[in-house]
Amino acid sequence: xxxxxxxxxxxxNTQSLTANAExxxxxxxxxxxxxxxxSIPLSIALHLVPGALIVAAYAWIGAPISHAVGAPIFAxxxxxxxxxxxxxxxxxxxxxxxxxxRYTLRGGVVHYRDKPFSRGKITLIGIGFLLYMxxxxxxxxxxxxxxxxxxxxxxxxxxxxxxxxTYLDAYSNETILTTMLIFGPFTGFILPxxxxxxxxxxxxxxxxxxxxxxxxFNTTLFSIYHFWAIWTVPSKIIFLxxxxxxxxxxxxxxxxxxxxxxSALLMTVVGTTAxxxxxx
Numbered sequence: 097x098x099x100x101x102x103x104x105x106x107x108x109n110t111q112s113l114t115a116n117a118e119x120x121x122x123x124x125x126x127x128x129x130x131x132x133x134x135s136i137p138l139s140i141a142l143h144l145v146p147g148a149l150i151v152a153a154y155a156w157i158g159a160p161i162s163h164a165v166g167a168p169i170f171a172x173x174x175x176x177x178x179x180x181x182x183x184x185x186x187x188x189x190x191x192x193x194x195x196x197x198r199y200t201l202r203g204g205v206v207h208y209r210d211k212p213f214s215r216g217k218i219t220l221i222g223i224g225f226l227l228y229m230x231x232x233x234x235x236x237x238x239x240x241x242x243x244x245x246x247x248x249x250x251x252x253x254x255x256x257x258x259x260x261x262t263y264l265d266a267y268s269n270e271t272i273l274t275t276m277l278i279f280g281p282f283t284g285f286i287l288p289x290x291x292x293x294x295x296x297x298x299x300x301x302x303x304x305x306x307x308x309x310x311x312x313f314n315t316t317l318f319s320i321y322h323f324w325a326i327w328t329v330p331s332k333i334i335f336l337x338x339x340x341x342x343x344x345x346x347x348x349x350x351x352x353x354x355x356x357x358x359s360a361l362l363m364t365v366v367g368t369t370a371x372x373x374x375x376x
Contacts, residue, residue, distance in 0.1 A: 126191065126194050129191060130191060130194070130195060130204060130205070131302065132301075132302060132304070133302055133303070133304055133305060134299070134302040134303065136305075139299060139302065139303060139313075139317075140317060142299055143295070143299060143314070143317035143318065143320075143321055144317060144320060144321055146180055146181070146184060146294075146321060147320070147321035147322060147323045147324075148323065149180045150173075150176045150177055150179075150180045150181075150323070150324070151176070151323050151324060153175070153176035153179040153180055154172055154173055154175075154176035154253075154324065157175060157176065157179060158171070158172035158173060158174075158175035158176040158179070159172040159254065161175060162175070166271070167271070167275050168255075168267045168271065168272060168275050169254045169255035170255070170275060170276075170279070170283075171275050171278075171279055172254075173255075173283075173324060174279035174282055174283050174287075175279075177282070177283065177287050178282055178287065181287050181290045181291065181294075182290070184290065184294055185290045185293065185294070188201055188205055188206060188293060188294065188298060189201065191205045192205045201293065201297070205298065206293050206297035206298050206349075207297055207298075207300075207301035207347070207349075208296065208297055208300075208301060208343055208347045208348055208349035209297065209349055210347065210348075211348065211350070212346060212347055212348050213346070213348055213350075218348060218350045218351065218354075219354075221342075221351055221354070222350060222351055222353070222354025222355065222358065223354065223358075225338070225339045225342070225351055225352070225354055225355035225358075226354050226355055226358040226359045226362065227359075228335070228338065228339075228355070229335050229336070229339065229355050229356065229359040230359040230362055230363060232334065232335040233331065233335045233359070236331035236334060236335065237331075239330060239331050240327055240328050240331050243327040243328070243329075243330060243331075244256075244257065244327040247327065248326060248327040251326065251327070253324055256324075256325075269371050269374055272371050273368065273371045273372055276364070276367065276368045276371060277368065280364045280368055283360070283364065284357075284360050284361045284363075284364030284365070285357045285360060285361045285364075286357075288356045288357035288360045289353060289357045291318075291356065292349060292352050292353050292356055292357060293349075295314060295318050295321075296314070296340065296343050296349055296352050297349050299314060300314045300340070300343070300344055301344075310344055311337060311340045311341040311343075311344045311345075312333075312337065314340055314344075315332075315333055315336050315337045315340045316329075316333055318332070318336070318340075319332035319333050319336065336355075336356070339351055339352045339355040339356070340352060
């Protein structure tokens with residue numbers, strides 16, 4: 097770790113300790129969540145339980161709604177993600193209130209927000225990661241197809257398959273475009289942003305006992321968290337790990353925000369535009 101990184105880490109710990117001193121009411125499970133270190137079993141649960149809840153929300157709420165209105169199954173997964181991730185974000189704000197007395201992501205809740213890089217420099221770095229993720233994720237589509245066809249044909253989620261657009265197949269361009277316009281802002285930016293605050297800002301910094309293995313641990317569990325597309329785990333690890341490693345090492349979450357929500361927004365805009373002009 098660089099000297100600057102060490103100073104930032106010390107400053108974050110100091111802020112966390114100060115916040116803890118000002119909020120003695122944090123105890124029990126809340127105190128465990130806000131601790132500087134999560135146990136490995138707790139961290140695994142915090143990584144994976146949201147994914148299991150998303151699958152449940154899809155089966156019980158999202159899929160019935162999308163079937164009732166004749167929307168692509170993409171809408172069902174978008175609804176499921178919203179049902180789980182918005183309360184998850186509120187939970188982070190609630191932890192901030194427990195820590196500071198007001199709803200906030202600061203106070204030792206979400207780390208890596210001290211902005212060690214200038215806006216111009218992190219923008220250039222972020223654009224690099226954005227392009228890397230967009231290009232590499234698309235280039236690894238054959239790996240996803242092979243993994244699905246070889247190991248996961250037993251997965252029976254509607255819309256599952258080796259194609260990246262299976263959940264949109266068999267619907268008219270007009271229906272797909274309407275669905276994308278309604279849910280695109282959520283799946284294309286807002287929900288990935290929540291994931292970054294939770295997985296990279298809240299969970300990743302609380303694994304100091306893993307040292308340099310923390311980014312790989314976090315990236316692997318985040319990839320598995322996508323139970324609804326479990327065959328994409330290998331490719332997700334490949335195209336996510338460099339950005340996660342950078343955030344862990346440099347303590348600037350803006351890099352992964354550029355990379356993940358940024359690339360999701362780019363591909364959503366490009367995909368929606370393609371459907372609008374009948375190119376897909």
